[in-house]
Amino acid sequence: MTKTVFITGATSGIGKATAEVFAQNGWDLIIVGRRGKRLYDLQDHLRKAYKNEVDVLSFDVRNLAEVKENLENIKDKLGRLDVLVNNAGLAAGFDRIQDGKTEDWDTMIDTNIKGLLYITKQIVPYFIERGKGQIINIASTAAKVVYEKGNVYCATKFAVDALSKSMRIDLLPHGIKVTQVSPGAAETEFSMVRFKGDKDLAKKTYEGYQPLTGVDVASAIYYTATLPDHVCINELEITALAQANSTHVFRK
Structure with missing residues (x-):
């Protein structure tokens, strides 16, 4: 039987690469994101390339009403x-705590923590009913080691780390796997978003070393989803060779 994966943030970077890797391996997909045109372009590409069933849900994970409405519409799947x-x-943003913008804080907290919770809350009952399923939470090396000007972003990823560990405990009786994948620096749109479109600042993030790609991380995500039923990778941290953690990068 064909398996199905539900991927949030699928319009770019790690999410888009993850959709591609799962599709290459014959999975059906439900892809989610705010940028509808990108999602439909990805849907068209994956259907043509791999003949998979690909459903698109274009909404903002920060909006609980939108989450509930969209997931209710595909409850059979x-x-x-x-x-x-x-x-x-x-x-x-990338500011010291005293200079941080509260709107940036809200965006990160609402997306990285609340959005994850909103989606999980709606999907877990289906996993419980089936007595199986897997939740893969994408955290970061910033969930382990904080860095200068990372304050609230790091805090949100520390929260993902705590939530992943507690979900694993809470869902243990129901046969549900919970995995956390924590990537280091990956050259995606991450820095462009952080620096609000400043290409020069974004480029400097990856100067002097070879960072991860979205495909590198996606391949690791796929691996954690394809192990025997009795095996669960609780946590996987992946970095470029030149990076030890969120504060130590060797640049040539």
Whole structure:
């Protein structure tokens, strides 16, 4: 039987690459994001390339009403869902705490924490009913080691770390896997978003070393989803060779 994966933040970067990797391996997909045109372009590409069933849900994970409405509309498909990838997330701004913008804080907290919770809350009952399923939460090396000017972003990823561990405990009696994948620096749209379109600042993030790509991370995500039923990777941290953690990068 064909398996199905639900991926948030699928319009770019790690989320888009994850959709591609799962589709290449014969999975059906439900892809979620705010930018509808990108989602439909991805849907068209995946259908043509791999002949998969690909459903599009264009909404904002920060909006609970939108989450509930959109997931209610596909409840039949959620009833046979195998894997949820909570990938939607971002960094907004790069300021010391005293200079931070509260609107940036709200955006990160609402997306990285509340959005993850809203999606998970709606999908977990289907996993419980089936007695199986897997939640893959995308965190960061910033969930482990804080860095200068990372304050609220790091706090949101520390929250994802705590939530992943507690979900694993809470869902243990129901046969549900919970995995956290924590990537280091990956050259995606992450820095462009953080620096609000400043290409020069975004480029400097990856100067002097070879960072991860979205495909590198997506391949690791796929691996965690394809192990035997009795095996669960609770946590996987992945960095470029040149990076030890969120504060130590060797640049040539």
